[in-house]
Amino acid sequence: MKAVNEMKLTIESRSVNESFARVAVSAFVAGLDPTVEELSDIKTAVSEAVTNCIVHAYQNTMGRIYIWVGIFEDSTVKIRIRDRGCGIANIEQAMTPLFTSQPQERAGLGFAVMQSFCDKISVRSTAGKGTTVTLMKKIESRQRC
Amino acid sequence: MPVRIEADKNLTTAYLSGEIDHHSCVFIRDEIDATINRLAPLELCLDFMHVSFMDSSGIGLVMGRYKLMHSLGGRLRVRGVSPSTMKVMKLAGLDLLAKIDCKGEKR
Numbered sequence: 001m002k003a004v005n006e007m008k009l010t011i012e013s014r015s016v017n018e019s020f021a022r023v024a025v026s027a028f029v030a031g032l033d034p035t036v037e038e039l040s041d042i043k044t045a046v047s048e049a050v051t052n053c054i055v056h057a058y059q060n061t062m063g064r065i066y067i068w069v070g071i072f073e074d075s076t077v078k079i080r081i082r083d084r085g086c087g088i089a090n091i092e093q094a095m096t097p098l099f100t101s102q103p104q105e106r107a108g109l110g111f112a113v114m115q116s117f118c119d120k121i122s123v124r125s126t127a128g129k130g131t132t133v134t135l136m137k138k139i140e141s142r143q144r145c
Numbered sequence: 146m147p148v149r150i151e152a153d154k155n156l157t158t159a160y161l162s163g164e165i166d167h168h169s170c171v172f173i174r175d176e177i178d179a180t181i182n183r184l185a186p187l188e189l190c191l192d193f194m195h196v197s198f199m200d201s202s203g204i205g206l207v208m209g210r211y212k213l214m215h216s217l218g219g220r221l222r223v224r225g226v227s228p229s230t231m232k233v234m235k236l237a238g239l240d241l242l243a244k245i246d247c248k249g250e251k252r
């Protein structure tokens with residue numbers, strides 16, 4: 001399936017860009033007339049993925065985060081967030097709720113949030129090369145129901 | 146200012162505002178902990194009335210403050226939580242750790 005509309009965004013891994021990234025993605029998706037809850041779910045999921053790139057992938061060094069968003073005919077939104085950071089050696093363990101490599105201040109719930117706020121999430125990663133997180137969510141447009 | 150703190154020796158209230166994410170969390174955490182460590186209050190109240198967004202960094206913030214208060218023998222309360230923030234808190238089971246009042250509920 002080909003996207004009917006798409007956008008790309010590349011940002012530096014500065015924490016100040018977390019807010020910009022989630023607002024930019026939600027502004028792009030807003031054209032589908034999502035509910036307040038759907039839009040806030042997307043914002044939160046994007047914030048999780050982008051924060052993980054900054055905190056874990058690049059571990060507070062400078063790197064680039066590549067974001068792609070596609071909107072499909074059936075109002076499904078696909079969001080891909082990619083980094084060229086350290087990668088995840090054990091994806092299954094990383095996605096387990098409450099697992100975190102930084103137990104002092106992190107809850108280990110980022111993936112759990114992405115999973116419960118989106119319809120589908122997929123994670124591909126190569127240790128030492130980077131990680132790609134893909135989020136999918138169908139917007140149940142208000143006019144059509 | 147993402148946090149304003151009012152404190153006496155029994156109760157410390159932290160009025161949070163704006164978006165709580167990894168970027169804003171560090172400052173908020175340091176401000177609250179400085180007061181808690183100085184005064185060791187009986188209760189810490191986190192006021193979310195003016196918080197417009199929160200992700201899992203905020204869960205870490207609340208859980209960390211819960212642990213700190215617990216270690217000092219004090220209590221944690223959370224109030225003024227919006228529906229979208231409540232959704233994130235519930236997912237983390239924060240409602241089992243602290244008393245959470247939602248926006249519009251009587252204090």
Ligand SMILES: Nc1ncnc2c1ncn2[C@@H]1O[C@H](COP(=O)(O)OP(=O)(O)OP(=O)(O)O)[C@@H](O)[C@H]1O
Pocket residue numbers: 048052053056057058083085086087088094095099100101102105106107108109110111112131201202204205
């Ligand atoms: N892009 C990434 N690159 C490298 N490692 C990652 C990446 N994303 C996640 N991880 C690893 O997966 C773990 C779990 O991620 P998750 O977002 O669920 O929790 P967290 O970031 O540790 O805590 P929280 O999101 O609750 O603040 C992380 O602790 C980290 O070890």
Ligand SMILES: [Mg+2]
Pocket residue numbers: 048051052109110111201
């Ligand atoms: Mg995370």
